[in-house]
Amino acid sequence: MSDTKLQSVLSSLSEVYRQLNPLPSGPGPDAGCVKLNTNENPFALPSAVMQSAVAALERQYLYPEDDNVSLREAAAASYNLSPDQVIAGNGSSELLSLLYRAFLDPGDSVAMLSPGFAYNRKLALLQGARLLEIRSGESCSLPIHKLLFGPAKEAKFILLANPNNPSGTFVPIADIESLVAQSDRLIVLDEAYVDFAPDSALRLIDRYSNLLILRTFSKSYAAAGMRVGFGFGHPEVIGRLRNLQNMFNMNVIAHAVGVSILAHRTAYNENHRHIKFERERVRFALSQLGFSVTPSHANFLLAHVPSGRDGAWWQTCLKQKKILVAVLPDEGLEDCIRVSIGTKSQMDAFLEAVDEILGAESSTRSAV
DSSP states (O other): OOOHHHHHHHHTSOHHHHTSOOOOOOOOOOTTOEEOSSOOOOSOOOHHHHHHHHHHGGGTTSOOOGGGHHHHHHHHHHHTOOGGGEEEESSHHHHHHHHHHHHOOTTOEEEEEESOOTHHHHHHHHHTOEEEEEEOOGGGOOOHHHHHSGGGGGEEEEEEESSOTTTOOOOOHHHHHHHHHHOSSEEEEEOTTGGGSSOOSGGGTTTOTTEEEEEESSSTTSOGGGOOEEEEOOHHHHHHHHTTSOTTOSOHHHHHHHHHHHHTGGGGHHHHHHHHHHHHHHHHHHHHTTOEEOOOSSSEEEEEOOTTSOHHHHHHHHHHTTEEOBOOOSTTOTTEEEEEOOOHHHHHHHHHHHHHHHHHHHHHHHHO
């Protein structure tokens, strides 16, 4: 029997929201699995950061600090900026959604370097905007001309990530500066993985009013569950975005953890060194096993699987062995898996599973 009241309610949704299917119920945690599919950092927080989280529980009955003043001040001091150049968000994903709301009217365009963060497709749809996906140049270089002219010329702002996800490739900062200098539109540069890379564009903030840099503590600072993100840019742009934020957008624990991480950033140096070492060890091992692996400057690897199977097949086989990896929705990446870099034991388990799958596949072909 149809529920006429429910149908009446759903028919009242806006036209844009009716294009989105409701999210299914999640399957819950994958118990016992080695989780290498979402680029998290599996290492424990430094003890001082943990202590700040526990201490924050004593203030749980109070509302969080409005406008995240002390968190923005701590970030400004840590990154040599002024507080009015900083916005703090519930993860960098909140800041992305603010950008779409602030700059795009229905029918407007935004340009994104592709392959890129798939979440932008949803944000564009919700805003009634067109997302123009501009393919990376040869060897994942920055296609400056395509981003400045052609269809992208109408874009209200341009989205880049450096290092890029899902490729892990890194564009020289001089190329980023060339694009920013030639454009009169906002360039949004996501530096989520920059702590695993050789350089950052942060020094360009004071030179160019049309550059906005996003950062997150989800990757290199092992705080994905805390949802702490930042935007760095011109005070006028930052002020407009802050004006759109919900009141008390970050809880007291996330706020305290964010301030403490900023005070103890050097405590993560060994963590970063470990991930970069494991990244290169696993890249070499996969290459020896017949995978073609893109050199990465992030905490993951994009690996083209051996011929004969696609990425989805490998994802399924690895999941059967309690190893979770990601496959990508982007055109041309059907034969790839993306593998997050974790602890040595996690990566050993992954390589062992890959070796077993290849051995079983070889035996099957020999028997035919």
